[in-house]
Amino acid sequence: MPVERILSNARVVTAEREFLGTLVLRDGLIAAVEEGSSQLPQAEDLGGDYLLPGLIELHTDNLEKHMSPRPGVDWPSASAVQTHDAQIVAAGITTVFDALAIGDINPRGKRMQQLPAMLEAIAAAEAAGHTRAEHRLHLRCELCHPDVLAVYRDLVEHPLVQLVSVMDHSPGQRQFAQEAKYREYYMGKYHLSVVEMDAFIAEQLDNSRQYSDRHRRAIVADCQARGLALASHDDATMAHVEESAGFGMAIAEFPTTLEAARASHERGLKVLMGAPNIVRGGSHSGNIAAAELARHGVLDILSSDYYPASLLQAALLVAGQDNDYDLPRAIATVSRVPARAAGLEDRGEIRVGLRADLVQARVHQGQALIRQVWRQANRVF
Structure with a gap:
């Protein structure tokens, strides 16, 4: 698995607010939480889906x-x-x-x-x-x-x-x-x-x-x-x-x-x-x-x-x-x-220094759809 992973173009939901942003994951932890989309070629585009804490x-x-x-x-x-x-x-x-x-x-x-x-x-x-x-x-x-x-x-x-x-x-x-x-x-x-x-x-x-x-x-x-x-x-x-x-x-x-x-x-x-x-x-x-x-x-x-x-x-x-x-x-x-x-x-929130336990989800006709799940930055679903 990569040591660093970038998840971008997501509706990030932190403990305080939601915004279009990017997360950098490193060594199983959240290394950075940034507003806006990453232009780096290795960034994974989440297509505007929600990015939530596990x-x-x-x-x-x-x-x-x-x-x-x-x-x-x-x-x-x-x-x-x-x-x-x-x-x-x-x-x-x-x-x-x-x-x-x-x-x-x-x-x-x-x-x-x-x-x-x-x-x-x-x-x-x-x-x-x-x-x-x-x-x-x-x-x-x-x-x-x-x-x-x-x-x-x-x-x-x-x-x-x-x-x-x-x-x-x-x-x-x-x-x-x-x-x-x-x-x-x-x-x-x-x-x-x-x-x-x-x-x-x-x-x-x-x-x-x-x-x-x-x-x-x-x-x-x-x-x-x-x-x-x-x-x-x-x-x-x-x-x-x-x-x-x-x-x-x-x-x-x-x-x-x-x-x-x-x-x-x-x-x-x-x-x-x-x-x-x-x-x-x-x-x-x-x-x-x-x-x-x-x-x-x-x-x-x-x-x-x-x-x-x-x-x-x-x-x-x-x-x-x-x-x-x-x-x-x-x-x-x-x-x-x-x-x-x-x-x-x-764990339990999107914040720098916490475990990178995360969920990518979207809502279709009122139903929550789980797209991907990461545990300590490793994709498990």
């Missing part, structure tokens, strides 16, 4: 779909990671935090059994240099699961772990304040009968009463001692937010009300919402819409969650909606802000 994804379950592409099908983990990685980088994501769910509340689920294979496959592919995006790990801890603390302690020592979130998906609170929505979601997702669903609800409520509070405190204390970034999940009330802020959490994932989102934002937690929520026009759980949080100026981070291609599309939609998010601020929700929230200071 996207940062903090919370995606996408790998699970490739590990179990159909009910009862276990796909080879190495192949699943490669397919997942290809989909991630094709979405413009250059740094991804693969979410490993500890504590499967699905009565027929296999998440817990898949955890070791998923972790080992990600680590092996990353160590061998077989991934095009850079992969980190996000441990999602389901607090009401009896074994979550023991499994967390087994996994947290892994060097790729850099983010931990704590959640309680029992009915009647947080994401599922409406029990009817809880029934609709889980009966549809897990194909439970009414009798099975009643038993499922009773079990989740009992487990939440027994385990959630003490598991939350133990995991948070351990993360604080290790210096790991922490995220709350589905905060709905002022009491939830005060607890999360008191624990020193950096990120508020998917707050379910405007009150909780605004309070989190004011207390310095970065409010993360789902990009599919923006693309689809609302929450599948009946909670606050991400676009509404943008209208109030309290949307900080977008995550593709279960659909990688939604990430850039959602940022562009936010920039075009009735709010105070211009394009640089909207792009920051998928680059600079998530990078800083996760403790990554070397």
Whole structure:
């Protein structure tokens, strides 16, 4: 690969503004950011497309779909990671935090059994240099699961772990304040009968009463001692937010009300919402819409969650909606802000001295089209 690369005639989007310009990349870093087009013969003409920082994804379950592409099908983990990685980088994501769910509340689920294979496959592919995006790990801890603390302690020592979130998906609170929505979601997702669903609800409520509070405190204390970034999940009330802020959490994932989102934002937690929520026009759980949080100026981070291609599309939609998010601020929700929230200071924006993780994109009939992706100045898509 060339030691120096020049990308020119691009609509460069920095943290502050957008302009027609040129980037010089050298030794994997951004060496110069200049206005205007380069006349040098070796310059690559991007044809007026957007040139954006590589996207940062903090919370995606996408790998699970490739590990179990159909009910009862276990796909080879190495192949699943490669397919997942290809989909991630094709979405413009250059740094991804693969979410490993500890504590499967699905009565027929296999998440817990898949955890070791998923972790080992990600680590092996990353160590061998077989991934095009850079992969980190996000441990999602389901607090009401009896074994979550023991499994967390087994996994947290892994060097790729850099983010931990704590959640309680029992009915009647947080994401599922409406029990009817809880029934609709889980009966549809897990194909439970009414009798099975009643038993499922009773079990989740009992487990939440027994385990959630003490598991939350133990995991948070351990993360604080290790210096790991922490995220709350589905905060709905002022009491939830005060607890999360008191624990020193950096990120508020998917707050379910405007009150909780605004309070989190004011207390310095970065409010993360789902990009599919923006693309689809609302929450599948009946909670606050991400676009509404943008209208109030309290949307900080977008995550593709279960659909990688939604990430850039959602940022562009936010920039075009009735709010105070211009394009640089909207792009920051998928680059600079998530990078800083996760403790990554070397990437996430177009600035001299940072990593040359970049995306060339254009918009056609409202759809974001990824043309090229570079990671540390090497083209990976």
